[in-house]
Amino acid sequence: MKEERNKELLERAGKVIPNGVYGHMSVGNQSPRTPQFYARAKGAYLWDYDGQRYIDYMCAFGPQLFGYGHEEIDAAFINQLREVDIATAPSARMVELAEAYAKQITHCDWSMFCKNGTDATSMALMVARHYRQKRKVLIASGAYHGATTWCSPVAHGTLPEDRAHFIHYEYNNAESLRAAVAEAGDDLAAIFATPHKHDIIATQEPPDLDYARAARAACDEHDALLILDDVRGGFRIARDCSWQAIDVAPDLSTWGKALANGHALSCLMGSDKAKAAASEIFVTGSFWMAAAPMAAALKTLELIQSTDYLEHTIAMGQALRNGLEGIAKETGLAISQSGPAQMPLIMINKEDGRRDMKLSLAFADQLLEHGILFHPYHNMFFSNAISDSDIDQTLSACQKVAGAMGQ
Amino acid sequence: MKEERNKELLERAGKVIPNGVYGHMSVGNQSPRTPQFYARAKGAYLWDYDGQRYIDYMCAFGPQLFGYGHEEIDAAFINQLREVDIATAPSARMVELAEAYAKQITHCDWSMFCKNGTDATSMALMVARHYRQKRKVLIASGAYHGATTWCSPVAHGTLPEDRAHFIHYEYNNAESLRAAVAEAGDDLAAIFATPHKHDIIATQEPPDLDYARAARAACDEHDALLILDDVRGGFRIARDCSWQAIDVAPDLSTWGKALANGHALSCLMGSDKAKAAASEIFVTGSFWMAAAPMAAALKTLELIQSTDYLEHTIAMGQALRNGLEGIAKETGLAISQSGPAQMPLIMINKEDGRRDMKLSLAFADQLLEHGILFHPYHNMFFSNAISDSDIDQTLSACQKVAGAMGQ
Numbered sequence: 072m073k074e075e076r077n078k079e080l081l082e083r084a085g086k087v088i089p090n091g092v093y094g095h096m097s098v099g100n101q102s103p104r105t106p107q108f109y110a111r112a113k114g115a116y117l118w119d120y121d122g123q124r125y126i127d128y129m130c131a132f133g134p135q136l137f138g139y140g141h142e143e144i145d146a147a148f149i150n151q152l153r154e155v156d157i158a159t160a161p162s163a164r165m166v167e168l169a170e171a172y173a174k175q176i177t178h179c180d181w182s183m184f185c186k187n188g189t190d191a192t193s194m195a196l197m198v199a200r201h202y203r204q205k206r207k208v209l210i211a212s213g214a215y216h217g218a219t220t221w222c223s224p225v226a227h228g229t230l231p232e233d234r235a236h237f238i239h240y241e242y243n244n245a246e247s248l249r250a251a252v253a254e255a256g257d258d259l260a261a262i263f264a265t266p267h268k269h270d271i272i273a274t275q276e277p278p279d280l281d282y283a284r285a286a287r288a289a290c291d292e293h294d295a296l297l298i299l300d301d302v303r304g305g306f307r308i309a310r311d312c313s314w315q316a317i318d319v320a321p322d323l324s325t326w327g328k329a330l331a332n333g334h335a336l337s338c339l340m341g342s343d344k345a346k347a348a349a350s351e352i353f354v355t356g357s358f359w360m361a362a363a364p365m366a367a368a369l370k371t372l373e374l375i376q377s378t379d380y381l382e383h384t385i386a387m388g389q390a391l392r393n394g395l396e397g398i399a400k401e402t403g404l405a406i407s408q409s410g411p412a413q414m415p416l417i418m419i420n421k422e423d424g425r426r427d428m429k430l431s432l433a434f435a436d437q438l439l440e441h442g443i444l445f446h447p448y449h450n451m452f453f454s455n456a457i458s459d460s461d462i463d464q465t466l467s468a469c470q471k472v473a474g475a476m477g478q
Numbered sequence: 479m480k481e482e483r484n485k486e487l488l489e490r491a492g493k494v495i496p497n498g499v500y501g502h503m504s505v506g507n508q509s510p511r512t513p514q515f516y517a518r519a520k521g522a523y524l525w526d527y528d529g530q531r532y533i534d535y536m537c538a539f540g541p542q543l544f545g546y547g548h549e550e551i552d553a554a555f556i557n558q559l560r561e562v563d564i565a566t567a568p569s570a571r572m573v574e575l576a577e578a579y580a581k582q583i584t585h586c587d588w589s590m591f592c593k594n595g596t597d598a599t600s601m602a603l604m605v606a607r608h609y610r611q612k613r614k615v616l617i618a619s620g621a622y623h624g625a626t627t628w629c630s631p632v633a634h635g636t637l638p639e640d641r642a643h644f645i646h647y648e649y650n651n652a653e654s655l656r657a658a659v660a661e662a663g664d665d666l667a668a669i670f671a672t673p674h675k676h677d678i679i680a681t682q683e684p685p686d687l688d689y690a691r692a693a694r695a696a697c698d699e700h701d702a703l704l705i706l707d708d709v710r711g712g713f714r715i716a717r718d719c720s721w722q723a724i725d726v727a728p729d730l731s732t733w734g735k736a737l738a739n740g741h742a743l744s745c746l747m748g749s750d751k752a753k754a755a756a757s758e759i760f761v762t763g764s765f766w767m768a769a770a771p772m773a774a775a776l777k778t779l780e781l782i783q784s785t786d787y788l789e790h791t792i793a794m795g796q797a798l799r800n801g802l803e804g805i806a807k808e809t810g811l812a813i814s815q816s817g818p819a820q821m822p823l824i825m826i827n828k829e830d831g832r833r834d835m836k837l838s839l840a841f842a843d844q845l846l847e848h849g850i851l852f853h854p855y856h857n858m859f860f861s862n863a864i865s866d867s868d869i870d871q872t873l874s875a876c877q878k879v880a881g882a883m884g885q
Contacts, residue, residue: 107567236639354501
């Protein structure tokens, strides 16, 4: 593998950007030869600056649902850009998109568009606290809901006051949730939940039905709002809000990532119950009402409705999962797989069943040589562009790497 | 004026979006026939859905610096989109842009890119508090620094705790600033300042040199960080940070709006002094590292360096200002003008010199009939696309409207 240009870019970056690259896209905790920059993207593939092609299983950490550089979606974006994108007021695309989501998403009566997932979760927090003038908000320990003062997983630069009135509970633990609800007393504003447990490094878990129903019941009992944070899972689990699959309707849901297949758009959706509160908070952003990402989102939604992308990504994810199970048995390498097949966390365990971070990093590192891009400790994402032959190639590479490592 | 389609869109919007349109782009407080949606944008012009063309003096509230649908900038964006936009890691464009800003902006050694102005100000807040583990942050009363829990101008949905440890001072009042510094004691983390006073409705003021120097001196004395919030003014006042013109260097500056001529990009810039702190906070966003807006920003910066856009927008602003002064004298209408000529606030005063909101709304309303888009109470923005003939047409319309109103 050549890595010269990547290294050169990283050296230049370090001089003019804190940490070279910051946030979730920094590969600083991964093996040194993990590409930190990409020169080209198309379909299921990324190319680094040294000419190596990778089958990408990260989809830009979620935004890619139909593959990079999707012709139809990008054409919708570019055509809209040529008419009007950002102006002194929005375009009709905003109305059309809000109408489309109100039709598509069972619990959704209204939408507020924004740019970052954190914008949507921050808006949800504000709507919920304004709804009945309550303060306490329940959040699962270890869950990720964004990266600003009140929610960044690293507290540096934040104050204890920024996180006042949050109560933590254990995801999927109805008893722990009920204890948190009791602690909130008559001051409960909201319960945040991810659609399934997708915390970094931790074993991913599907939502426990008792837990999800307990969250709904507690919100009903206390006239609080149930917030489903579907930024990561949205449209990857269902063609609806992710908890529609278990028939638990939130009052608010937060979306981002895949909405416009990589174009910058996020959204807070809500039910009519929360509309008055939503109309009284003041939130805004310079580019929130840009039309081109909304045109791309309308086209993405059309494809969500008209293609078998969901069945295909699940099938591809399952094929990888099945293949890796076989490889684990054959080679003796303790490959741990959890999460929905199309959003898997794949790590290597120690003999005692705990995570082996060193082996997990080594596994991803070795796969790079074969042109396979896995993340060593974050859940991955399948796009509709992944094909059978990509899976075959990936499994063949995994076989070789696991064979060598499992010795 | 036909308004049928605009009204129809607004009615549809009200059903699926809180307030129909929320945030700064809502025209809910303006006259009923103010367009709430635009179908097309090109150069200095916007077209509503009923076919009326407007000379636009809002530039999408700042993002448009070189005019809507700028061929070269949009071509740079689209070409980059076709190579790679958002991927599993950034592209080389991010490094190039950070290098370019470090060269262009005197105080800037490093950049962190994001999407909203609020992202940049929130990051600045976190960097400043982490820098020396101090808490108190000084903010001018009435200044706008974004719209989330800690800074939204409407407190609905926020808690007193979200705004703990902020101390307010009067902009341009060195004495008031020093009193706030004294109140912060040895817990001073930062002083926020806008480049000039550009609060909504209030008379805009250039920065007082004593005040700006007092802010710099206080930060030096207390080892705190001076944050210039240049989201609105950036590249509209100078080809550098806006306070470069008065030779006061901030430690951090926040940018957004015009950086990429309307493509979604914002940025926190900093000096090396603050780099270690910036590298230890955790902030991120799904689309922050998308390459296409950065390619557009590189092209925008090229035009900033190579054209006379700054002199042109100032000259056009001054021509409008001079013309309006004459019209005010001639018609007796108390047209109040303040702020930099290229970022003017234009309102109508009462006889006692206070704002007349009713007349200000009526003035903007009447101009709509002539195809002129003024904002009745927010500062406006000139793009490089505004021409002499646009100014002539605007002044001719203002003459008629003021003539009728001034009777």
